[in-house]
Amino acid sequence: VLVVDRRSDRLRLAEEAGATAVDDSQGDHVERILDLTDGGADKGCECVGYQAHDPQGVERPEATMNDLVASVKATGGIGVVGVFLPQDDGAPTELTQEGKLPFDFGQFWFKGQRIGTGQANVKAYNRRLGNLIHHGRARPSFIVSHELPLAEAADAYRHFDDRDPGWTKVVLKP
Structure with missing residues (x-):
């Protein structure tokens, strides 16, 4: 598993989880992925979205x-x-404001790749994942950087959205 990012805190967490960190601020990350995978990953996941x-x-x-x-x-x-919206008035171009992307469809088609999209079907997995956590077989809490009262949600979101160092995942407590 390779994780591409430029934030050292998130890359460190990826490595702690057993992934290979690829810092895209250190050069051509696509070439690095091609080198690490002998010509291409079997699968890839877009986890960022329109931002x-x-x-x-x-x-x-x-x-x-x-x-x-x-x-x-x-x-x-x-x-x-990653979240893509049908309309985003704050997007950088007229095309992306309409929820459309300049997508390399020719290369996508030529390579015979497949795309699956959508939100996670939480109800299909939450009970099983909850049991794994309860029985100590999964420990996702390692990515939690802050536990804060609900009253601090707006400030916490600002830190996370601004990608401030050390703000990886926030748990809010009522």
Whole structure:
């Protein structure tokens, strides 16, 4: 499992979970993925959504999708769990404001890749995952960076949204 990010705190958590961290601020991450996988990953997952941005901080909603087309092997699969909206008035271009992406469909088609999208079917998995946590077989709490009272939710979200160092996941307590 490879995790691409540029935040050292998140990359460190990925490594602690057993993944290989790829820092996209340190060069061409697509080439790094191709090197690490001998020509392309079997599958890739888009987990950022329309807020994807380049290392300089410029929002590029299409970036992760096109990077996945480039770094997933022919006939590989791409999962999309990042949030994409049918309309986003704050998006950087007229096209992306309409919820559309400049997507490398030609290369996607040529490589015979597949895409699956949508929100997680939480009800199908929550009981089983809850039992794994209860019995100590899964410990997702390692990604929690802060436990705060509900009254601090707005401030916590600002820190998370601004990608402030150390703000990986917040648990709010009423």
